[in-house]
Amino acid sequence: MSLATLVDVLTKANKENYAVGAFNTNNLETTRAIIDGAEAQDAPVILSTSLGAFNYAGFDNLATLAYKAAQNAAVPVVLHLDHGTDLNLVKKCIDAGYTSVMFDGSHFPFDKNVELTKKAVKMASEKGVSVEGELGTIGGAEDSVASREILLTDPQKAVEFVEKTGIDALAIAIGTSHGAYKFTHAEQQLDIRRLSAIKQATKMPLVLHGASLVPKEIVELGQSFGAVIGGVQGVTESELKRAVKNGVNKVNTDTDLRLAFTAALRQTLMKNPREFDPRKILKPSTQLMQKVVEDRIRLLGSSGKA
């Protein structure tokens, strides 16, 4: 009942100027945290799975879990392939009932990116599935997608890319980077002027990757129970709000859920040395991830938009 496409949820977000949270999952606990968090906030949500997640959990295991969780949710859930770089995987996801796929051809030259993304759009549109494309490169490493240099998205090229491919949403590079180790100094900021120009030129739903906040309290919780994480800095809350205000309608979150999962896990194991039931050990991790999901949804302005 509750499977929605990216077009369903982002058309409204674009019109009403808020962003829908996209969260990566690779297991049961994370999936439940995402769905329960979205339901608690009465918000639409995008449940994302990447190639790395499939490699970890097994394609059928994860696709089935995610599909059923989405279908049974009380809020609209987009079942989404994150960073598809292989058209075979795109097809596999469409066949498995995904309602949205990202084709990431951003590491190819412009024409090749257009050519491959168009193929993904053709496959997807026959089944009513939405497509996210990417132009420009986001730094850092995300599973199989790694990039050393960051090429920011050019507004005019973005228009050409959207027109030639027929995508439904566009991931742009405006200075964010995948993972927790983004910026070495606080003054580095997102290129909001560029974002604004891309929005004015394309008028379409824009997507921000690499936008983890790396919440201080979660990093500190992990550190207090032995985590060795230092010099980490994410995007600030105010920067993320500005990005949404200026046209971002989908914001990806992965690292922050990982930080929450492991911080709570360290705390639970240290505090309960006699506990050996994995269900009890993993519960606080699920709860802390759900809190991150709910905080992010509120920040993006999609609470109550289900």
Ligand SMILES: [Zn+2]
């Ligand atoms: Zn990404």
